Amino acid sequence: MNEIKPSQSIGIRKSLVDGPEKVSGKAKYSSDFMPIGCLVGRIFRSPVAHAEIIKVDIEEAKLLPGVKAVITGDETDEPFGILPIARFEFPLARDKVRYRGEPVACVAAIDVETAQKAIDLIKFKYKELPAYFTSKDAMAEGTVDLHDHRPRNIEREVDFELGEVDKGLSDADFVIEESFNCAEVCQVQSEPHAAIAEYDAEREFITVRASTQVPYYDHLMLAKVLKMDEAQIRVVKPFVGGGFGCRTESLNVTLICALVARAANGTVRLTVSREETFITHRGRPETDIEMQIGVKKDGTITAVDYTAIQRGGAYSGYGVVTILYSGGLLFGLYDLTAVRYKGFRVLTNTPPPGAMRGHGITNVRYAFEALLDKIATKLKIDAIEIRRKNLLKGPNYETLNEMFINSYGLPECLDWVEKESQWNQRKGKMGKFRGLGVACGHYISGASKPVNWTGEPHATVHLKLDWDGSITILTGAPEIGQGSSTMTTQCAAEVLGLDMSRFQIITSDSKLTPKDNGSYSSRVTYMVGNATIDAATNLKKILIEAAARKLDANPDDVECLGEYYSAGSQDEGLTFNEVVTAALEGTGTITVKGNFDTLPESWGTKKYRGGAVSGSMAYAYAAQVVEVSVDPDTAEIKVERVWAAQDVGKALNPLSVEGQIEGSVWMGMGQAISEGTLYHNGLGITNSMLDYRVPTIIESPPIEVGIIESIDPNGPFGAKEAGETSLIAFIPALTNAVADAIGVRPTDLPVTPDKLMELMEKNTNNAKSVT
Amino acid sequence: MEFMPNFKLYRPDNVDDAIKIKTEHAEARYVAGGTDMIVNVRRGIEQPQSLVDLTSISNMNDITEVDDGLQIGANVTLRNVRENQIIQQNYPCIAEAAGSVAGPTHQQYGTVGGNLCLDTRCLFYNQSEWWRQSNDYCLKERGDTCHVAPSGKRCFAAFSGDLAPSMLVYEAEINVVGPSGSRRIPLLELYRDDGMAHLTLGPGELVERVHLPMALAGDPSRYEKARIRGSIDFPLAGVAIRLRKGKGNAVEDVAIALTAVNPYPKIISGLQGLIDGNLGEDELDFIRDAVRKQSKPMRTTTVAPWYRRRVVGALARRLAAELSA
Amino acid sequence: MAEIKNKTNLSCTVNGRASDNIVSDSLLLADFLRETLGLTGTKIGCDGGECGCCTVLIDNAPQHACLTLAAKCNGKAIETIESLSEESRLSAIQRGFNEKLGAQCGFCTPGMVMAAEGLLRTNPDPNEQEIRAGLASNICRCTGYVKIIEAVQSAADELKMSGQAL
Structure with missing residues (x-):
């Protein structure tokens, strides 16, 4: 008999657990959902860079046959934004537009041609204001402020000195200086922004699928701008075609899609063009x-x-x-x-x-x-x-x-x-x-x-063990192509010594998976990986205790070899399936949890x-x-x-x-x-x-x-x-x-x-x- | 679902029908591969009531050797030009130019006729409907200001086809067919110096085929273009050069043509002095300077015009040096 | 009411199956595949011919479905990413992309795989230069292309070893 060893997953070259779906075209991204009767969303965007809005006249557009809803900034007066200290942006502009391409109105119609026709019927009246396209111009004396609460258009000034800089410079043998300019760059992730929102008027409930790195922040912002209870919102992240940071905050596309779906009492797919994806921006500043x-x-x-x-x-x-x-x-x-x-x-x-x-x-x-x-x-x-x-x-x-x-x-x-x-x-x-x-x-x-500090653990992962002997990883960590689902599976498999094929993973569905802050700042491997290890360790403890009961042994003496548990060389031991049965006897299907918290010194x-x-x-x-x-x-x-x-x-x-x-x-x-x-x-x-x-x-x-x-x-x-x-x-x-x-x-x-x-x-x- | 304007697509299988349909529908546009036209339709730059697809016309699909040279049908794909051994051997810069258009997938269905008749390009023009509307359109399309040169009343959109210069240096001729029959003209006469209407085709006319003369077959040639990326980009500047040497390595014949630095593909004039001489450093500098002088790039791309002018001269010099070595 | 659009009969094969439809003249092949037939494997990543995500094979040649009018495909054989897996087994190229990590976010992958399919059908033994030249209409934003090149090389090797041709 070959020696039984736990399966190893860590440190080994593993192809992605969701790779076969991606290479075979089966992977569904937000724009791939097209339920029957789904409406088409289209955004009317500001042609000017800075203006007071006088009127957004949507009356004619609304009357066009086939148009189910037309919404403007009147739809919500709740601003959104990733940082609690800086939420001044509305899904659709109110009072003012501040950049060319800013969303002003949105149409939901039966097809794209009707939607476009409705867009063409919207009349946008505005009074232009001076506009500033460079930092220097915007900071100059006598400029018009873009936002009332930000004098001279300074969003934030940071000024610190740590150590003695003047002394350091005078102690130096050489001081060298230079000016640099770095152009603004964009992520240009492969998938243009898209969302599909399904409003259930009967239940006053909305389901939103979106190309996002932060489904949880979307959840919060949807509740805010829709003024709905969080419990009445389900956010699902389908496959996402990259992000590189541009989807680490709620995007107006997602919020507008939900707003217009509710206004239309239906399901709306809002897939924006590559140009609009550039306009939505969120890249690296100049x-x-x-x-x-x-x-x-x-x-x-x-x-x-x-x-x-x-x-x-x-x-x-x-x-x-x-x-x-x-x-x-x-x-x-x-x-x-x-x-x-x-x-x-x-x-x-x-x-x-x-x-x-x-x-x-x-x-x-x-x-x-x-x-x-x-x-x-x-x-x-x-x-x-x-x-x-x-x-x-x-x-x-x-x-x-x-x-x-x-x-x-x-x-x-x-x-x-x-x-x-x-x-x-x-x-x-x-x-x-x-x-x-x-x-x-x-x-x-x-x-x-995290940006929203509510005292909860940084990451929580659930593992569900069922009678079939398979383990389902439930995590809110958004897989966006970086391989987080594979990493999570590896961590769980390694701790339990099982082959990765025993696991399946469900990610980022607010009604199924534990809340997670999202895929940004390279947090997922560190935090969700650690939480997964914690969850798997907790599950392993349960399995060892069950094996111990069955083997009539002390848990400390039970050895977990992945597919095989034994207590000393004498007994025959138990297969993993036998241990699972023992563990679930009396309790039924179990779900264990693992957490991770950062240390205060960090x-x-x-x-x-x-x-x-x-x-x-x-x-x-x-x-x-x-x-x-x-x-x-x-x-x-x-x-x-x-x-x-x-x-x-x-x-x-x-x-x-x-x-x-x-x-x-x-x-x-x-x-x-x-x-x-x-x-x-x-x-x-x-x-x-x-x-x-x-x-x-x-x-x-x-x-x-x-x-x-x-x-x-x-x-x-x-x-x-x-x-x-x-x-x-x-x-x-x-x-x-x-x-x-x-x-x-x-x-x-x-x-x-x-x-x-x-x-x-x-x-x-x-x-x-x-x- | 992408927004597309409504139009009628005609797919005639012969030239006569194509011309007839085009003549009967004043607003109709010809389309071949569609690599450029469909982009423009999607952006509302073209708003045709009818599109007349030429790719079903069967007698425009071949590369044929004839007594006085080589005929290339307008429907021949860029890929077939790139891979054709006769073209590779006898008119090498044409194969090179075809292989440098956009990327390999575009070359699979982009055609010779389409590339020769490619619309001129400008960063104020090749934008979405929303963009152009927000910018009050431009002289070339629905507007009355040229954003490149706001004080003038000329359009400076640049012709950016790769094939044209490579064919011009071989003194290519084209067969133009239209309602009043067929005519064979020098390729050069297809173009004029007007970014708004750079083609001389009359109503209903189309380019049926290209003739490359036997007399110049086998002359060494090169095509190179400057671009930021190694694929997909249109040329910032492109240069084709044909150079035949005779006794004692002396220049027997030389021709240079440019693309992307004028509203039309430009043949460089004033090179006669090079004939029968050798290309030393002075002559190469002369070529470089002549090319720079005759190229007039404007702010039609994101890259500075002065660079495009510098680089097109530098490329011409380099290719000339290479061919004379 | 939606306006009445010009329509054309479209008879072609899609992934080996006969497909007979009446389509509007202005319908893009990408939308025909995705919205009419539900073949959402073909992706749209740009506003026309700039990214290659929509690459499909038309009579064996890679072509942009986002710049091709569906009505022009009458009588043609169209193949999409969905055609490559046989009885739910990955094709050699798909396996190459899966095993070598040629796909990260996966959005460019269908187009990239179809471009590779087109390449290997005409050139079963491409060197690195030829792989680059063959995939140069396709933009990937995740991989830096290193592993995409490896994926295609590995697929070509596998096909060569097994004596299969595409």
Whole structure:
């Protein structure tokens, strides 16, 4: 007889538990639900950037045969927003419109042609107001305020100094400074926004399916704007075609869909176009950064002083959090002893940004790492060495802003990329127009304080064990393509020693699954993974006790081998099914629960207002080397190869971790070289996948992934963040590589060939005028 | 469900019927692969009462060797041009240009005729109905201002087809058929310098086939375009060059044509001086500068016009150097 | 009332089955497949020809269902993602995407798989360059394409080993 061993699931390359549905076309996304009699929703959008609404005349539209409802801002006077302190946005504009494309009215009709005809019949009367499309214009003296409670259009100003910055700068041997501009970027997740809402007038009950990363926040906001009891609302998240942060707050599309379905007393599908998805935005804000870094001759950083201004669009969204992350998350990567930060989140007449992958820190980190590289060149210190010089003094480190670093694999990440890229042999010897660049990044594993703080556990997972011997995982954690359902199944299977095929998983249905805050800030693996381990441990305890009863043994003597339980080598033991029967005898089907809570020491600092933002149970680390070539004639950058090392704590599923790191690196490449929005008087020019240039397979580079496992003491099996950190490191690694290739440092993103050619020519001309 | 305006689709199986239908329905538009036309219909840029689909016309589907050269039917797909061995050998830059249009899927059903007759493009024009309406439309369509050059009364939308320049350097001719019969004209005469109406086709006329002359078959050539991404993008600037060398590596014949930097595909003039000489650094610089001088990109794309002008010259120089090496 | 639309007879095969319908002239193939036939595997990810999510095979050639008028498909053989799994078993390409993690969120996957299907039918043994060239009309926002390339390579290898041709 072969030795019976528990099944192993953790650390093994696992394909996704929902993969077969995805590759066979069976997976149903929000826009794939089309019940008979379903109405079509269509949104009337503001043609102007800033105006007082005089009248939205919908009378004619309402009379059009086939139109079942037309609603305007009159439908609800309840504003929504992700942050309890900043809810000023209405699903449909009231009193004022503040950006071009803002929803003003919505039609539900029997078909799309009728809906469009009704839209064409809506008459929108307004009085235009001055509109501001740049942070600078919006902050100027004498502007009209977009919102009454936000003078001079400042959504939030952050100002802190930790350590003695002026002293640090005066102690420095060199102080170097630079300005950077990072264009606004969007997630461009594959699936355009969609929702389907089914209103049951008989029960006054509504069921909403939507493309969301946060079904629970949708639930709260639906109840608020519909003014319905939460119990009368069911939110279901079907398959979701990515998010990368743009679906981490309730979107107007979802709320409008529900409002119009109720008004029509029916079922409405609201699928918006790619252009409207761009208009709904919630990407990364345009950011202007001015940064000074002081260093000693040996490369030790003495102080950092910087300002970040974010063009925050017309509504708050996550804005306050974004501008706080831009300060708080400067810490925790290197040993910093003095930092001054001034941040301005500005309201403008453009669509509102949100919490894009690498939220808040990506652009600041780009500036920091680009500047550090420039310093290294100036001091003739190797770019990897200057980073080593400034590493944290090991794990068990507390930053100036009271972040606790319990695991820190950055040194190993640097070692890996140095070796694999043959940095020491090749750096500086690449020949003309070819270069290597390095940079680092880090990111949180979930925000330790959720945006809605009600004192409940951070994550709750249920496991249902039934007579058939199968286990159903019930979790609110939204699977959006990142592989959370697979991760959860792995965690449960590992604890119980069972094969993953014994499990099925039900996610994100408010009537079935326990509440979960959602898929954002890389919280799910850490928090829901831990909660799953807790639930599985509780179930295992029940099974062991049942086995003990059956075997007439002490529970402490019962060994769980997954499919087999025994108490010592003498007895025959029990099969898993026998243990299940024993466990359910008398009690029937059982559901156990597992929770996870963050530790208070991870809740951030009280040294400045908003210091809780950046607090996390663990931080993931990345180092990256990028190799580029630059075409001397066209100034096109080709990314030849990328070496990406990330400390993920523990790779629960190495296949999935690789996929996350590759996807992050590549999305960073988009922001670095080709992506960015442009507006013409507030009208988005790049609202298509032709003019907003997400990289194609042609120019996408080979990516070597190095997984570093520092085993975080509190992470599930030691795991932490895997899906954002590597995006952050790519951007500066690329511009540093470009500098190595051509001796010119781009400062503005994206580094499109026109911008680079301008820099190259300036450089040539300067060289000429010198000689 | 996508919103589509109501129209009548005709699918004639011969040219005469196509012309007849088109002539009888003044508002009708021809469509072939639809890679560009259907996008424009979806955006309300085109609001045809009728669409006359040409892809069922069977005698426009072939690539045929004839005595005086090669004939390519207007319905031949870009993929078939890209993969055709005769074209690859005798008119290489045409195969190259076909293979650079958008992406491989577009090339599967995009046609030669469609690419030659491609509408001009501008970032104020290739937008949704809502967008254009919110921006008071533009000179090219329903409006009275050109947002690229608001003071002027000209449309600067750029012709962005890849095939045209590659065929122009081979002195291609086209067969145009219409209500009054068939005529064979130089491809160059299909175009005029007007972004609003860049095609010279008369009412009901269509491009039936392209003729490539035997005399130039086998001349070395290259096509390259600048774009941000390696696929899908339209050219920011494109350049085709044919260069035949004779004794002592001297230039026997040279032709250069551009796309995406003018409202029409542009043949570069003033290259006669290069004939019978060698292409040294000075001559290559001359080519670069001539190309830059004759390209007039405007703010019709998200990328700066000055760059498109710089890069089209640089590409021309590079391709010329490559072909003369 | 909805206006009376121009209509055409459409006789074609969809996934090997004869399909006879009267469709409006302006109906897009993507909507015909999704809304009329309920084949929602074909996705719409952009406003026309920019993302490749709607890629289907028409007479073996990958084509954008969002830019193709359904009425133009008379007499044609249309194949969608739903046609590939035989008796609920994944096809080689689907298995490649599943096992190599060529699909993360899965929304671009049907189009990507159909483009790969079209590629392997004409070129059963593509090198990396040819795979890239064949899938260059399809945008994936999750994977960075690394694992998509591996997925197609793995499918081609599997088909070669088993002596099957698509």
